[in-house]
Amino acid sequence: MKPNLHHLIVCSGAVATRLYAAVLVGLALMTTSAQSQTEPAIPHLKKHGTATQLIVDGQPFLARAAELNNSSASSLEYMKLLWPRLTATHINTVLATVSWELIEPQEGKFDFKLVDGLLKEARANDLHLVILWFGSWKNGKSTYQPLWVKTDQTRFPLIQNEQGKSLPTMSALSDANRHADAAAFASFMRHLREVDGSRHTVLMIQVENEVGVLDTPRDFSPAANRAFNGPVPKELMDYLQAHKDVLIPQLRQAWETNGFKTSGTWEEVFGKSTVNKDDWKAYSYFTEEIFMAWNYARYIGHIAAAGKMEYNIPMYVNTWLKQQNYGLPGMYPSGGPLPQVMDIWRAGAPAIDILSPDIYAPNFTDWCDWFTQSGNPLFIPEARADARGVANAFWAFGKHDAIGYSPFGIDRTAGADTELARAYDVISQIAPLILAHQGDGTMTSALLDNGGVSQTVRLGNYNLEARFSSRSFGGVSNTPPDRVAGLFISNGLDDYIIVARGMNVYFTAATNPSDSVGLTTVEEGVYADGKWIPGRRLNGDETPEWKAVRFRSDAYTI
Ligand code: DGJ
Numbered sequence: 001m002k003p004n005l006h007h008l009i010v011c012s013g014a015v016a017t018r019l020y021a022a023v024l025v026g027l028a029l030m031t032t033s034a035q036s037q038t039e040p041a042i043p044h045l046k047k048h049g050t051a052t053q054l055i056v057d058g059q060p061f062l063a064r065a066a067e068l069n070n071s072s073a074s075s076l077e078y079m080k081l082l083w084p085r086l087t088a089t090h091i092n093t094v095l096a097t098v099s100w101e102l103i104e105p106q107e108g109k110f111d112f113k114l115v116d117g118l119l120k121e122a123r124a125n126d127l128h129l130v131i132l133w134f135g136s137w138k139n140g141k142s143t144y145q146p147l148w149v150k151t152d153q154t155r156f157p158l159i160q161n162e163q164g165k166s167l168p169t170m171s172a173l174s175d176a177n178r179h180a181d182a183a184a185f186a187s188f189m190r191h192l193r194e195v196d197g198s199r200h201t202v203l204m205i206q207v208e209n210e211v212g213v214l215d216t217p218r219d220f221s222p223a224a225n226r227a228f229n230g231p232v233p234k235e236l237m238d239y240l241q242a243h244k245d246v247l248i249p250q251l252r253q254a255w256e257t258n259g260f261k262t263s264g265t266w267e268e269v270f271g272k273s274t275v276n277k278d279d280w281k282a283y284s285y286f287t288e289e290i291f292m293a294w295n296y297a298r299y300i301g302h303i304a305a306a307g308k309m310e311y312n313i314p315m316y317v318n319t320w321l322k323q324q325n326y327g328l329p330g331m332y333p334s335g336g337p338l339p340q341v342m343d344i345w346r347a348g349a350p351a352i353d354i355l356s357p358d359i360y361a362p363n364f365t366d367w368c369d370w371f372t373q374s375g376n377p378l379f380i381p382e383a384r385a386d387a388r389g390v391a392n393a394f395w396a397f398g399k400h401d402a403i404g405y406s407p408f409g410i411d412r413t414a415g416a417d418t419e420l421a422r423a424y425d426v427i428s429q430i431a432p433l434i435l436a437h438q439g440d441g442t443m444t445s446a447l448l449d450n451g452g453v454s455q456t457v458r459l460g461n462y463n464l465e466a467r468f469s470s471r472s473f474g475g476v477s478n479t480p481p482d483r484v485a486g487l488f489i490s491n492g493l494d495d496y497i498i499v500a501r502g503m504n505v506y507f508t509a510a511t512n513p514s515d516s517v518g519l520t521t522v523e524e525g526v527y528a529d530g531k532w533i534p535g536r537r538l539n540g541d542e543t544p545e546w547k548a549v550r551f552r553s554d555a556y557t558i
Helices: 076-080 082-088 113-124 175-196 222-229 234-242 249-257 266-270 286-310 339-348 364-371 387-400 419-437
Strands: 008-012 044-048 051-056 059-061 063-067 093-099 128-138 158-160 166-170 202-209 315-320 354-358 443-449 455-459 462-468 483-490 496-500 503-509 521-528 531-537 548-551
Touching: 051 202, 063 128, 063 419, 076 082, 076 113, 093 113, 113 128, 113 175, 128 166, 128 175, 128 286, 175 202, 175 286, 202 286, 222 286, 234 339, 249 266, 249 286, 249 339, 266 286, 286 315, 286 339, 354 364, 364 387, 387 419, 387 443, 387 483, 419 483, 419 496, 419 521, 443 455, 443 462, 455 483, 462 483, 462 496, 483 503, 496 503, 496 548
Parallel strands: 063 093, 093 128, 128 202, 202 315, 315 354
Antiparallel strands: 008 496, 008 521, 044 051, 051 059, 158 166, 443 483, 455 462, 462 503, 483 496, 503 548, 521 531
């Protein structure tokens, strides 16, 4: 199949009469602020209006990312064939694993050859990296700790279930576990500062992977039982009181139901759990989940802080989400940074900058809403790469000012002739505009399902109604995707830039509904090196009723 031409559609013109308000050419207004003298040169996060941006070399950065399979980065030889496929996918950031077992095969003896090779190849391919630190935990279990840790369970204890059986998960309540992981991570971060402190190939670190205990709602080891039956730590009680009015509702409710106590055991403060496996909505084991969240947050917060002491770049944790029908903590990792315990994580792990969702679930927009509560920036380290996933990416960037989007398992799907490559190509063209408009209320998005209802968003003086359309204009495919997105930027009065697929976007007046609205000038084209290159001038069937812009269903166009 022939690769797409990625047309950009810019609605353009000027208000002709009161009856013909419209949209004016939005050319590349790609100003980015110069780095101030006082800003740290290393990658860092910075507020931009209501958004949080990742700043790299003084400029805001939009991560068109993808995550490798878990084992890929353990072999530079394996990676050789992959790099060109990654760049062909228009990816600018690769999420790659660095594991504890491979960098510290013997206690205190470090080997960073693999890390150095990864950096060298990423640079040669003009790619950035986000490093996933696979230390104590990966998907709720412990398989990446070195053998000297794995085989000494007296020194490095595992969790136990209620029956006293050890499970293959390092206990978050063990000082020895925490110190050993932190020491390894700090050594890695020290090395990273030495080899990358002036190059900035590595942008962020994911600390551990999808943590939380599985198959039991909490750790029942003797140390965990003692802590669970002891008082809620004062630091947590102080945090809850200081943030009482802005706590996530579920947590606040559990605390309120039990009388907003300012001290007491976990069960006294948050309640004794009831189990009702027949009714998933009757929330059970919440106290156990809160308890585990605190202990994971303290452990991982300690590791992140130790790493930041060496090299202070942004750090995040990723989350295995609670699936529908798997409602109890322990069926999903109990204590992971899910929205209902977000405040516990904030209190316990201030060195963690972002709590990230891995979103494979169908209710993508819900998860984005839940994870952007309390000002948490959105970075999605795992997601889908297909047409549906790509639509979700546009939504995350347009609606939630996402720092980045990263489909998982890119080894399988990378390539130029893919949904992801075509979408990332278009996103790369308008990334400077997206970044310039983040956090100032001039950008939004619509997400439409085939057969679903239309969506109306207000932007500036107009309402934009997006209606699903399967018309392909004879492009690469006549099968419309089941989900499409539009990203809308208001670039000034009567001036809009739109990226969309498979929809007609109708303009109506937002302030006075009796005003008629018409378009004046509509162009499609491409941005090349930030410069607008107009293509077709659209009219007639391409601008239905002269009130709408029609976007083809086979590709995203701007
Ligand atoms: C989620 C994990 O975080 C990833 O590392 C990977 O194992 C995927 N699941 C597999 O689908």
